Amino acid sequence: METSILKISELYRDKGDLHYDGEGVSQLAHAWQCGQLSKKEGASSKLQLASWLHDIGHLLSKKEGTPTTYGYDDRHELMGGNYLTQIFSGEVAQPVLMHVLAKRYLVTTDPEYRQSLSPDAIRSLALQGGDMSKEECELFISHSFAVDAIALRRWDDLGKNPQWNMPSKDEVINELTHLAEECL
Ligand SMILES: [Fe+2]
Numbered sequence: 001m002e003t004s005i006l007k008i009s010e011l012y013r014d015k016g017d018l019h020y021d022g023e024g025v026s027q028l029a030h031a032w033q034c035g036q037l038s039k040k041e042g043a044s045s046k047l048q049l050a051s052w053l054h055d056i057g058h059l060l061s062k063k064e065g066t067p068t069t070y071g072y073d074d075r076h077e078l079m080g081g082n083y084l085t086q087i088f089s090g091e092v093a094q095p096v097l098m099h100v101l102a103k104r105y106l107v108t109t110d111p112e113y114r115q116s117l118s119p120d121a122i123r124s125l126a127l128q129g130g131d132m133s134k135e136e137c138e139l140f141i142s143h144s145f146a147v148d149a150i151a152l153r154r155w156d157d158l159g160k161n162p163q164w165n166m167p168s169k170d171e172v173i174n175e176l177t178h179l180a181e182e183c184l
């Protein structure tokens, strides 16, 4: 499992500088900001790690940049969540698997939420299935990790601030590595 954490930190070291098209931050900055937001709100270590790693699927994907800009949904939540399932418990992997569903749930149930979405989040929404039906909403919210997925989603939407500078890449990767080790 230590090797898996090494692989994750190397992935962010190598590909974390990739820019998130449509957003003003890199993948690593987005991960770090989401991690900080979750920590500030007193999330458990595992939910903090899920917040850091929720978009790891984008880094695992062979596609460059942000796929939604050319009309393609890479299903990054499944790629990332399934990857994390092999290493960590459901408390880490499930909110990651569910963070796109959480967006669809919030868009459907919270009128103010849609207004607050970033250009990329709006562009990807239709590709990801758009609004949920009443049945889909009920099914989603009955899941034991729905509350965590919604919390993660709200940090996800806030963690795209180009004015919020992170410490050095080494410090950020170290913080991520220590947190991941704590969550094994
Ligand atoms: Fe995502």
Ligand SMILES: [Fe+2]
Binding pocket: 030, 054, 055, 156
């Ligand atoms: Fe994200």
